[in-house]
Amino acid sequence: MPSLFIHAGGLHLNNPVLLAAGILGTTGASLCRAARAGAGGVVTKSVGSVPREGHPGPNVVHVECGLLNAMGLPNPSYKDFQDEIDTARAGGVPVIASIFGSFAAEFAQIARSLKADAFELNLSCPHAEKYGSELGRYPDLVESVTGAVKAAANVPVWVKLTPNTADILELGLAAQRGGADAIVAINTLKAMAIDIETGYPILGNRFGGLSGPAIKPVAVRCVYELAGRLEIPVIGVGGVSSWEDAVEMIMAGASAVQVGTALLRGYGIFEEITTGLSRYLERKSLTLEELCGLARRRRS
Amino acid sequence: MRPINCIIEEVRSEAPLIRTFWLDRNLDPAPGQYVMVWIRGVDEIPMSFSGPDTITVQSVGEASAALFSLGRGSSVGLRGPLGNGFILRGKRILLMGGGVGAAPLAFLGEQAKGAGMRVASLLGFRSKEDLIFRDRFEALGDTIITTDDGSLGIPGRAAAGLKELDLFDYDQIYLCGPEMMMWDIISRTREHAKKTQACINRYFKCAAGICGSCCLDPEGVRVCVEGPVLMADRLAESEFGRYRRGPTGGKGPCRG
Numbered sequence: 286m287p288s289l290f291i292h293a294g295g296l297h298l299n300n301p302v303l304l305a306a307g308i309l310g311t312t313g314a315s316l317c318r319a320a321r322a323g324a325g326g327v328v329t330k331s332v333g334s335v336p337r338e339g340h341p342g343p344n345v346v347h348v349e350c351g352l353l354n355a356m357g358l359p360n361p362s363y364k365d366f367q368d369e370i371d372t373a374r375a376g377g378v379p380v381i382a383s384i385f386g387s388f389a390a391e392f393a394q395i396a397r398s399l400k401a402d403a404f405e406l407n408l409s410c411p412h413a414e415k416y417g418s419e420l421g422r423y424p425d426l427v428e429s430v431t432g433a434v435k436a437a438a439n440v441p442v443w444v445k446l447t448p449n450t451a452d453i454l455e456l457g458l459a460a461q462r463g464g465a466d467a468i469v470a471i472n473t474l475k476a477m478a479i480d481i482e483t484g485y486p487i488l489g490n491r492f493g494g495l496s497g498p499a500i501k502p503v504a505v506r507c508v509y510e511l512a513g514r515l516e517i518p519v520i521g522v523g524g525v526s527s528w529e530d531a532v533e534m535i536m537a538g539a540s541a542v543q544v545g546t547a548l549l550r551g552y553g554i555f556e557e558i559t560t561g562l563s564r565y566l567e568r569k570s571l572t573l574e575e576l577c578g579l580a581r582r583r584r585s
Numbered sequence: 586m587r588p589i590n591c592i593i594e595e596v597r598s599e600a601p602l603i604r605t606f607w608l609d610r611n612l613d614p615a616p617g618q619y620v621m622v623w624i625r626g627v628d629e630i631p632m633s634f635s636g637p638d639t640i641t642v643q644s645v646g647e648a649s650a651a652l653f654s655l656g657r658g659s660s661v662g663l664r665g666p667l668g669n670g671f672i673l674r675g676k677r678i679l680l681m682g683g684g685v686g687a688a689p690l691a692f693l694g695e696q697a698k699g700a701g702m703r704v705a706s707l708l709g710f711r712s713k714e715d716l717i718f719r720d721r722f723e724a725l726g727d728t729i730i731t732t733d734d735g736s737l738g739i740p741g742r743a744a745a746g747l748k749e750l751d752l753f754d755y756d757q758i759y760l761c762g763p764e765m766m767m768w769d770i771i772s773r774t775r776e777h778a779k780k781t782q783a784c785i786n787r788y789f790k791c792a793a794g795i796c797g798s799c800c801l802d803p804e805g806v807r808v809c810v811e812g813p814v815l816m817a818d819r820l821a822e823s824e825f826g827r828y829r830r831g832p833t834g835g836k837g838p839c840r841g
Contacts, residue, residue, distance in 0.1 A: 311797035311834040314805035330797065330834065338832035342629030342648075343621070343664075345791040347586045356796060361835030372803075480662060482590040485625045487662075548795050 287566040289325070289559055291573055293518045293540035294467025295441025296379045296403055300325035300559045301573065302531060305522050305545035306383035306405060306445065307331065307356065313372025320376025323555035327373060328543065331383040331407040332360045332399070333416070334391050340412070341489035346478050351497025351524070352546050353478055355412045355490035358385060363395045370401050381405050381443065387415045389426075389433035396438040403440050406430060408456075409447035409472030411494045418447035418472070424459035431463025441466035443520065446511075448503055449475045457511045457519075469520045469543065470507045474500050497546040500524045505537045512538020513581055526554075528561025538578040588623045588662030596656055599717040602644045603685055604653060611638045612666050616693035617761070617784045617814040620665030621792045627651040631789045631809075633761075634666065635688035636695075641717070643685040667792055668813050671782050673697055675756020680722070681770055682762035683709035683731075683743050689761050689784055691718040694725040705729075707750060709743025709766060712736045744769045752777045760784065760817065764839045768826030771817045781817035788831055798834060801825065 289300035303326040309315040310330035319327050339359030346353040360366070363384070373380045382401035386392040396404050408427055410417025420426045427444065434442050444460035446453055448471040457468050473494025478487045486492075504523025512519045521539030525531055526547035534542045547554045566573065595607040612620065614634040622640065623629040628648035635641035644653050655661065671693050678697055680690040687708055694704045704725040710716045713736035722728045729746045730738030739746050743766050752758065752774055760767050760783040767783055774781065787799035787808040794810035801808055802824040806815065820826075828836045 308795050309797040309800065309805070309807070312800045312802065312805060312830070314802045315797045315800040315807070316805075318805035336833040336835060339790070341627065342790065343588065343623055343662075344629070344796070345793055346588075347793075352793075354791070354796075356790060359790070359798070359833055361833045365835050478587065480588065480590070480625070482660070482662075483625055487588065487623075489628060546795070549793055551794070 286563045287572060289563060289573060291541060294403065294443050294520060296326065298325040298541060299378065301535070301541035302555055302558045302562070303520070303541055303543045304328055305543035306407065308545045308548050310383070311369070313369035316369070316373035316380065317376035318552060319555065320373070320378040322552035323559055324378060325541065326379040326381060327376065328381045328383050328405055329366070329370065329373070330360060331358055331385045331410065332363045332366045332395065333358060333385050334362060334395060336360065336362045336365070343487055343489055346487045348478055348495070350499035351495050352549070353476055353488060353493045353495055354473070355488040355493030357490060358410060358413045358416060363399050367399060370399065379403060383407050383445070385410065385416050387420065389430045392430050393433040393437035396434045401440065403443060403466070404434060404438055405443040405445050405469055406434060407445055409445045411447060411449055411473055411475035412490050412492050418449050418475070421447045421456065422450045424455050427456050427459040428463040431460050431465050435464035443467040443469050445469040445472055447472050448507055453507050454510050454514055457515050461515055461517050465517055467518045467520055467540070468511055468515060469522060470511055471500070471504045471523045474503065496524065498524050498526060501530060505533055508534060508539050509537040509580065512578055525558070528558045528565060531558050531562055532565055532576065535573070535576050536578070536580040538581055540577055586664060588664050591661055591663045593655055593657060593659050593661065599641060600715045603641060603717055605635060605639050605641045606652070608638045608640070608663070612663070613637065614666035615670030616689045616696060617670030618666040618668050619813060620663050620667065622652065623662035623664070624648055624651045624655070625662060631792060633689045633784070634692055636692050641685060641688035664792065668810060671759055671784065671814050673700060673702065673757070675702070677703045677755050679750065679752070679755040679758045680704065680706040681708075681743065681758060681760050683766055684715070684762050685717070686762035686784070687718050687722070690759060691721040693759055694722065698725050705750070705755070707731070707743060707746045709733070709746070709762065742766065742769060744773055747773060756780065757782065764826060764829070768839070771821055771826070775821065778818035778821055779816065782814050783817050783820055784814045785812060785820065785825060787829060798830065
């Protein structure tokens with residue numbers, strides 16, 4: 286079987302299929318379980334500087350083409366999260382701590398205080414006031430937050446971008462200028478659903494983020510655009526639900542992929558994707574490096 | 586699945602803080618399964634079925650208080666039935682629990698009796714006033730009642746009724762009640778843990794097995810989809826009875 290081992294974004298990964306932020310990442314035990322189920326790395330639930338309970342429910346709505354969520358960044362704060370990271374590390378794969386704040390110094394403070402294998406900056410959550418994409422849609426803020434965390438942390442720093450912008454490339458370039466070790470693209474698309482019986486927006490927060498199959502073509506396009514211009518690796522996320530989706534994302538230029546909504550089918554998804562990817566590489570006599578960005582080289 | 590609109594057909598008070606709501610449809614739940622009840626404009630909360638078309642709710646917070654303000658003809662949004670319910674096994678079964686946890690047990694007992702099983706029950710309540718579904722349990726078979734204040738039945742916690750029973754008589758044991766009550770019973774009946782199914786409670790947000798807020802240490806069991814009914818031997822080795830995570834994901838004490 287071809288090797289799925291990669292070095293990307295400053296980390297050595299046994300395979301390029303990672304658990305995405307916000308999915309089964311509240312407890313060290315569930316992160317560990319993802320690692321043991323075959324994830325090449327795991328990203329925690331985003332943690333901030335103060336405890337948050339998140340938005341009132343419903344927090345999740347299944348829509349025709351995907352999943353809508355508005356959790357509202359619930360977390361116990363970084364001060365109460367190191368234990369979970371340490372437990373997660375028992376899974377034997379890199380643990381990437383997703384962190385959020387509303388200004389550069391807040392991000393830096395969290396990064397200084399937590400020990401993880403890497404940080405992923407949540408500059409892209411589409412449904413929390415004063416956080417996520419409310420900062421992450423401004424290139425100058427993306428650059429300054431990234432720079433501040435790079436200065437504070439001695440581990441790789443990944444920056445997760447929002448697609449809720451006219452030009453994601455501008456955001457990617459800003460993160461690269463700030464010193465990011467990798468780009469993670471994309472977070473969810475800002476969306477909503479309405480209960481037609483009563484007219485109530487279904488999510489407690491009214492607005493949420495759309496994930497799942499509906500957003501995969503958007504994610505593929507974003508990864509393609511970013512990987513074509515950036516010098517740092519791009520990690521593709523958004524609607525990856527099968528090994529075919531992973532192949533497509535890697536062909537677009539992703540060095541690795543993250544899986545989120547597809548965990549609705551259970552932890553078996555990691556092995557399903559890595560096995561399929563391996564067989565595909567074998568059948569095509571390709572290495573992972575050769576597959577990465579293949580679509581870019583097919584331009585006529 | 587978007588929430589299904591459902592009309593409340595009838596409301597009945599069972600105890601000072603417990604009410605049963607009749608829904609206008611039978612969602613064909615298994616006892617022990619739950620439904621996410623959306624009280625529009627307020628919140629969405631998990632509730633246990635007390636019958637094929639009823640939920641029985643204890644008022645504990647803002648959302649359940651809002652549900653209590655709804656009367657006949659009001660509507661709620663429902664997602665469910667969800668999770669894994671109780672599985673009926675054997676010929677003689679014992680139902681144990683208390684408080685509002687008696688609700689899914691009464692539902693289960695009626696299914697069991699309908700399937701020809703022999704049913705006995707041990708139920709604990711704070712006092713006589715908090716007792717629910719006494720007639721339903723007594724119609725099923727032998728019923729032992731305990732009350733903390735001694736106002737009815739055996740004085741003390743539910744576990745005080747254990748000495749009246751020989752658990753080897755039963756093929757399967759079913760538990761549902763406050764966490765510390767269940768923990769107390771599981772701790773005292775460890776040799777029966779492999780035949781004990783317990784319906785437990787954790788903080789659910791997504792109810793779809795992906796957000797991780799209900800995961801149980803140390804295995805990371807996703808209670809919302811792999812539970813809420815779990816085997817007691819699995820619980821005995823877990824955080825159950827020791828701590829539980831709240832809305833922030835931080836650990837806190839078990840209550841009740």
